[in-house]
Amino acid sequence: MLHPLPSVRLDFNPLVQSTTCHLNLSGLAFTPDGRLWVISDETRNLECLECVQTPPPQSRSKSLRPRQPYQYGNAQTIDLSTFFPDLALDHEIDLEGIDYQAPYLWLLGSHSSKRKTPQGADVQTDLKRLKTIVVEPNRHFLARIPWRDGQLHACIEDPDRPGEFLTAARLKSKKKERTLLKVLEADPHFAPFIEANIPSKDNGLDFEGLALVNDRLFLGLRGPVLRGYTAILDLTVTVKKSKPDELKLTGSYRKHFLNLQGLGVRDLSVWQDQLLILAGPTLALDGSIRVFQCPLAQFSDTQDTCLTTVPFCLGDIPHQPGSDRAEGITLWPSIDSDQAEDSNDSENSNDSEKLEPPEQPEGSSPLELLVLYDAPHPSRLIQDSGIWADRFQWQAEGEA
Secondary structure: EEEEEEEEEEEOOOOOOOOHHEEEEEEEEOOOOEEEEEOOOOOEEEEEEEEEEEHHHHHHHOOOOOOOOOOEEEEEEEEHHHOOOOOOOOOOOOEEEEEOOEEEEEEEEOOEEEEOOOOOOOOHHHHHHHHHHEEOOOHEEEEEEEEEEOEEEEEEEEEOOOOOOOOOOEEOOOOOOOOOHHHHOOOOHHHHHHOOOOOHHOOOOEEEEEEEEEEEEEEEEOOOOOOOOEEEEEEEEEEEEOOOOEEEEEEOOOOOEEEEOEEEEEEEEOOOEEEEEEEEEOOOOOOOOEEEEHHHHHOOOOOEEEOOEEEEEEEEOOOEEEEEEEEEEOOOOOOOOOHHEHHHOOOOOOOOOOOOOOOOOOOOOOEEEEEEEEOOOOOOOOOOOOOOOEEEEOOOOOOO
């Protein structure tokens, strides 16, 4: 079962115009220095937060909303058009997946179209909005950005190969080469949904969740869900030799269909030799939100698979009617003390000692998850730009 641990406070920059991103969070990932990278599905930005406070040992685990929680702040907002200037400035990317694998931070857009939402002001206007489907090229986004020494770089020399460079690169989204969607237009399972241009919240094609395993990229699909089965796309990419800022698909992709009891993928993460799957409703409705685990060995690297047995369910993520829809999961890290941030880096701190890392039990570390929510409940909000994220620890039934 998933047992709640004390929550984690995230403070975003209140001076940034897009500070409302904390109301639309969709994914998160840690880098080796302990920084937390957070994405929103309503912007073109990436948020980077530092650990600015850890609770004293004697106060830990006493309350889900402790007075001295793990706290992340000193938020830095990064406009992705800095690395990819051809992004349309008037459209969001609809970021839905993020993962780190040295030396890159990887990002995934939904690749979905969207149906306009009725606003309730005028019946005829709402009927028109309800039939309007919008396609935004920015959403066709799969990219990687070099990370080194706590920073993202457009281009930096490879420390392991002097004279060679690591460059920010992405799959291009040209009219004649829509990359992922172009390839999937001939797919027997997905082609009908792409051809009909079915929007994401109508069980259309919608990528949510990204996980890397060596050179394999696992892309989760919130939709379409086919007869209760959801899919994970499995592919590899490489950089174009003639254009180091462009990626291309290599070889053929694979599809892995899983019986998640009608739920779609909302996020992915890798724990040891297991793929963790955050699953929730495909449509815009309240429903079960669960975390499943499935051995990576069950996903063939040479052919499509269909797993008819329901993967092991670690437990449910609590939610409330109309709110607290879990959108992102990542492993709660074990950070070495020499990597922790110096607390005097914060203007609001008078303690000059280094922050302590999250404590880990002796022996093998249990599975701990950090979870972010879209449509957060008001009780989760902190003033104008802060929010509570939740931590969970998995324990087998019968364990103390």
